[in-house]
Amino acid sequence: MPSTDIVIELDGVEKVFDVRRRVGLLRRERHEVRAVDGISFTVPRGEVVGYIGPNGAGKSTTIKMLTGILTPSAGRVRVDGIDPSRDRTRLARRIGVVFGQRTTLWWDLPLKDSYELVRRMYRVPDAVYARNLDACVELLELGPLLEVPVRQLSLGQRMRGDITAALLHDPEVLYLDEPTIGLDVVSKTRVREFLRDFNAERGTTVLLTTHDLTDIETLCRRVMVIDHGRVVHDGDLAGLHAVGRSERTLVADFARELPPVELPGARCVRVEGPRQSFAFPAGESAAPLVAALAAHHPLVDLSIREPAIEDVIARMYAAPAPAAG
Amino acid sequence: MADRPVPPAPAGAVADEALPGAWRARYDARRGPGHRAAEGMRVYGLVVGMWVRSTMAYRASFAMTALGNLAATALDFVTIVLMFGRVHALGGFTLPEVGFLYGTAGTAFGLADLFLGSMDRLGRRVRDGTLDALLLRPAPVLAQVAADKFALRRLGRIVQGLAVLGWSLARVDVHWTWWRAAMVPGMVVCGGIIFCAVFTAGAAFQFVAQDAAEVQNSVTYGGNTMLQYPPGIFARELVRGVTFVVPLAFVNWLPALRVLGEPDPLGLPGWLDFASPLVAALCCALAAAAWRTGLRAYRSTGS
Numbered sequence: 001m002p003s004t005d006i007v008i009e010l011d012g013v014e015k016v017f018d019v020r021r022r023v024g025l026l027r028r029e030r031h032e033v034r035a036v037d038g039i040s041f042t043v044p045r046g047e048v049v050g051y052i053g054p055n056g057a058g059k060s061t062t063i064k065m066l067t068g069i070l071t072p073s074a075g076r077v078r079v080d081g082i083d084p085s086r087d088r089t090r091l092a093r094r095i096g097v098v099f100g101q102r103t104t105l106w107w108d109l110p111l112k113d114s115y116e117l118v119r120r121m122y123r124v125p126d127a128v129y130a131r132n133l134d135a136c137v138e139l140l141e142l143g144p145l146l147e148v149p150v151r152q153l154s155l156g157q158r159m160r161g162d163i164t165a166a167l168l169h170d171p172e173v174l175y176l177d178e179p180t181i182g183l184d185v186v187s188k189t190r191v192r193e194f195l196r197d198f199n200a201e202r203g204t205t206v207l208l209t210t211h212d213l214t215d216i217e218t219l220c221r222r223v224m225v226i227d228h229g230r231v232v233h234d235g236d237l238a239g240l241h242a243v244g245r246s247e248r249t250l251v252a253d254f255a256r257e258l259p260p261v262e263l264p265g266a267r268c269v270r271v272e273g274p275r276q277s278f279a280f281p282a283g284e285s286a287a288p289l290v291a292a293l294a295a296h297h298p299l300v301d302l303s304i305r306e307p308a309i310e311d312v313i314a315r316m317y318a319a320p321a322p323a324a325g
Numbered sequence: 326m327a328d329r330p331v332p333p334a335p336a337g338a339v340a341d342e343a344l345p346g347a348w349r350a351r352y353d354a355r356r357g358p359g360h361r362a363a364e365g366m367r368v369y370g371l372v373v374g375m376w377v378r379s380t381m382a383y384r385a386s387f388a389m390t391a392l393g394n395l396a397a398t399a400l401d402f403v404t405i406v407l408m409f410g411r412v413h414a415l416g417g418f419t420l421p422e423v424g425f426l427y428g429t430a431g432t433a434f435g436l437a438d439l440f441l442g443s444m445d446r447l448g449r450r451v452r453d454g455t456l457d458a459l460l461l462r463p464a465p466v467l468a469q470v471a472a473d474k475f476a477l478r479r480l481g482r483i484v485q486g487l488a489v490l491g492w493s494l495a496r497v498d499v500h501w502t503w504w505r506a507a508m509v510p511g512m513v514v515c516g517g518i519i520f521c522a523v524f525t526a527g528a529a530f531q532f533v534a535q536d537a538a539e540v541q542n543s544v545t546y547g548g549n550t551m552l553q554y555p556p557g558i559f560a561r562e563l564v565r566g567v568t569f570v571v572p573l574a575f576v577n578w579l580p581a582l583r584v585l586g587e588p589d590p591l592g593l594p595g596w597l598d599f600a601s602p603l604v605a606a607l608c609c610a611l612a613a614a615a616w617r618t619g620l621r622a623y624r625s626t627g628s
Contacts, residue, residue: 017626069460071625085624089364090356092463093349104458108474109379120371121464125348170346 007173007205008043008066013075015061015229035061037229038075045172046203048195050220052210052313058229059209063175066207067097080172093122096166096204100178103162105150111161112146115168122169129168136164139194156187163191167198176208180215192218213313225313246307246315247279250289255298263289274300282307365468372472380477387478394481402427402489405553416557421496422585423555428490429509429577430552433516434545435482440517441524443474445538448531451623460624467616470528497585505584508599515601516576520545522608523571525616532619548573556582557590564591575604 015036020028036058043049053059064070065077068084068091077084082091097104105114119129137143140160145153153161159179166174176195180188196219199206208219216223216237223240225233233240240246250266253275260268266280266289280289286304293299380387405427409420418426447470450456459469490509499505527541534540548567556564556578568574568591575597582589583598 064457067461069457069624071621073625088460089463089465090353092461093352094346095461097461099457102455102458104461106375109375113375113379117371117375121368121462123352128348170349172346 005045006042007045007080009078011040011076013039013065013077014073015065015070016073034229039231041231041234043205045205047222048199048206048220050208050216050223052223053226057226059226060177063177067095067175093169094172096171096174098162098166098176098179100181103150103158105162105165107151108149110147110149115165118165118168124169128170132168136167140164156183159183159191171204173205178210180212195219241282241307241312246282246312248282248307249305250278250280250286251303252276252293252299253301255300261297263292265289361465365465368464369468369472373475376475377477391478391481394478395485398482398485416555417587418555421493424489424493425497426577426581427553428486428493429512429516429581430549431486432483432490432513433576434520434549435486436517437520437524438482439479441471441521442479444470444524444528445541447528448535448538451532452535466620499585508580508584512577512580515605518605519576519608522612525612529615529619532623544571552577572604575601
């Protein structure tokens with residue numbers, strides 16, 4: 001029953017950095033930065049989890065502890081049953097990692113040579129290698145790029161190249177740190193669709209950090225928000241809206257210009273000539289508002305806008321205490 | 326927990342074989358320092374082989390840089406020859422004797438430079454974060470750093486060192502016994518290992534001080550240049566430094582003094598002339614400890 005076992009497990013994980021700052025000519029001041037401040041969560045096999053938060057929230061630090069690059073200051077980490085910092089190389093055979101900001105490939109080598117090196121380094125059996133490479137080359141349209149040195153690839157091409165390299169050895173877990181950063185819309189869509197299909201087909205567990213919430217909407221059933229080194233939300237996207245007290249917007253076009261309309265259960269946030277916008281809680285139905293408007297005012301057209309998730313998260317960060325649950 | 330061997334698979338074992346990644350299980354049993362070292366050598370060989378193939382894709386370009394490299398290092402010895410046009414001895418050493426020092430130091434250093442010469446880039450990797458990519462691979466980081474950008478053109482230095490050594494061996498006034506003859510390859514091998522340890526320790530220091538590459542270069546390249554001349558021409562404090570602090574004197578000075586029958590300017594006990602293998606082993610142990618400490622510091626503080 002592979003769907004019920006836990007692949008990623010964090011229990012009270014902390015990471016404290018000792019930052020030395022120079023004060024004056026020779027004196028240095030030491031102070032502690034708690035990049036990760038007591039994070040606990042588990043991820044069952046096959047799940048795709050979005051791990052989001054503002055810059056400096058501790059996302060990358062968490063990923064580095066999950067890959068064995070960094071040793072946690074406290075707490076317990078297990079990935080596929082392995083303690084990453086103690087058994088780094090054994091774990092490395094089981095995980096694939098893609099950093100959006102920088103490549104893990106060999107800069108001066110053609111993609112094909114990089115892949116060949118990965119094959120031999122990870123001791124991937126020929127049949128497995130051929131199957132994975134062929135699938136990635138076809139789906140990510142890498143064919144014409146295999147002979148090109150990595151440094152000559154565009155960002156979108158390089159990202160597809162990096163994703164392929166991370167999947168050649170059948171990883172149990174795939175970490176993606178900002179996989180769509182800096183990509184154009186077409187490349188983003190292609191990468192998202194590939195990851196979605198790959199997860200559906202292989203059941204690879206995916207942990208994804210991103211600033212682009214369309215990534216989350218397309219890929220993740222579960223989203224975790226981290227801020228100041230703590231998990232402040234863990235649930236689905238709808239739950240995130242509720243916690244963030246996000247609002248939908250009802251845009252009404254009237255037959256003529258009107259003074260701001262008073263509407264029970266909503267507030268008028270904008271008046272532009274005959275068009276007025278009303279904000280109301282995302283969890284509420286729009287029907288009574290529409291009925292009330294149509295009954296009392298000369299209505300021409302109506303539309304409803306979903307909240308921008310950026311705003312939802314910004315609101316969560318603004319909220320004083322984590323109300324997650 | 327993770328050290329426990331995998332328990333025998335229950336009934337679903339056949340189905341598990343079909344899981345992606347089931348092929349991995351057979352490598353998990355291979356553990357321990359012996360396997361680690363073997364795996365390090367294997368990955369070093371893989372990466373080096375790849376760089377050599379990638380260099381050989383442009384044969385003409387490689388031939389030119391290798392020749393240029395050889396010519397530049399060859400000119401280096403020519404300056405010494407020219408100097409001997411004016412003087413007959415340097416610090417009590419004749420030209421063939423200086424050639425003997427030059428050849429042994431140059432070859433030993435050339436070997437270390439060929440195998441580990443790329444390690445002075447570690448500081449940059451720590452600074453720009455590309456070291457993380459190496460920590461994600463299932464291989465010892467040391468092997469990956471050492472093999473990175475392996476430059477076959479560095480063979481030029483070894484070729485030149487061997488040529489000078491061969492030339493000097495034909496001319497030095499030495500009564501060759503079996504132990505004297507055995508000391509020559511011994512100097513090259515032990516010297517190479519000592520330089521390798523210095524490269525590794527220097528790289529380990531770059532985990533802490535990322536701009537330390539120049540300090541390391543002054544010890545390695547500078548040390549190599551120093552060893553090419555007789556110890557008698559340097560200040561005693563400097564000679565003490567390269568004997569007891571960074572034990573480069575064991576690369577060639579002390580054993581060469583014994584082979585050539587020259588007096589030791591420091592008047593050290595005679596058995597030290599034969600201590601190079603011991604010193605090389607000690608240097609390796611210290612360098613390995615330094616490397617582990619540096620890597621641990623990196624993994625607990627981040628870049």
